[in-house]
């Protein structure tokens with residue numbers, strides 16, 4: 460029972476998205492007029508007689524029986540995410556990794572081959588090692604992709620291409636349309652991790668991607684107070700996923716986390732606008748700083764991805780990286796320790812500014828494999844004032860060797 464939105468009411472996609480974030484998928488009439496939907500903190504739903512119970516059992520995906528399958532609060536978040544991505548259907552998971560592993564397992568079986576294109580999230584890569592060890596699934600990583608390299612890596616048993624754009628840590632854009640057309644030509648399914656851009660700034664399904672996955676712990680929720688994941692795709696794929704990897708492995712999102720995700724989504728458009736603006740200001744400051752060799756931000760007009768960005772993104776978030784001219788471990792250490800507003804930690808996409816490096820002084824060969832410069836530092840620009848963040852970076856970068 461959701462108020463359906465009429466497409467013709469919206470003058471633009473931005474208007475439509477902000478309506479989805481604020482109201483879509485909710486129906487106050489169902490909750491006694493409460494403007495905020497309740498947290499249905501109930502592990503099961505009961506039935507007035509055995510006949511209705513048996514009827515509901517026939518289609519667990521579309522009935523409320525037990526929280527491992529469906530929950531009314533979680534469904535509000537799922538409806539919003541499906542609508543934002545312009546997909547048919549969504550399932551929410553306890554974490555991004557639960558969502559990503561379920562999406563991959565839905566599309567492969569033992570003996571298949573997976574291609575990863577560009578730098579992908581470290582733990583997603585570890586899934587590839589796991590699948591190889593336990594299920595003889597082959598994997599090829601193409602860190603610096605070109606269409607020729609991707610095509611050459613395609614095997615008869617290639618079933619899935621997994622990608623992120625921009626890439627993890629290095630923030631390079633992948634030409635999504637080119638990857639999609641290559642995948643379609645060879646009958647390969649594509650999974651795209653859209654955590655960085657959020658559906659507000661990038662809509663992979665509209666570009667032909669088959670499955671979108673998210674860690675909702677980042678921008679989507681935006682307050683560093685939950686872990687959640689999502690898979691969005693067509694009815695058929697989500698039905699497969701629901702019956703197998705979702706229900707059997709038991710990674711259903713809890714209603715309280717879903718409620719916090721819904722709350723976070725309400726402010727997504729204004730938060731993203733702010734992250735974008737401050738992110739560009741800080742990256743422009745860094746690109747002129749004498750201690751900085753390079754800024755990896757696809758929204759800078761000097762970026763080689765600037766043109767492609769205009770074609771496939773409608774905005775830029777506040778997460779990007781830069782490279783120190785002298786990328787010694789000592790310099791990284793000094794810079795990170797001197798920062799006062801930026802805090803050291805994993806994750807990104809929330810109200811607080813964060814800084815991260817992958818250089819631990821002992822892993823140069825690993826960094827090289829992933830195409831990561833030893834002097835690379837990732838920033839997540841939070842909701843503090845950009846001027847304050849620039850001051851913080853200025854004092855941290857002063858007099859570096």
Ligand SMILES: *Cc1c(COP(=O)(O)O)cnc(C)c1O
Pocket residue numbers: 554555556557559580582623652654655673674675676677686687688806
């Ligand atoms: C955080 C993240 C994940 C993993 O999600 P969790 O919610 O931490 O399990 C996957 N992909 C990307 C791009 C991420 O940033």
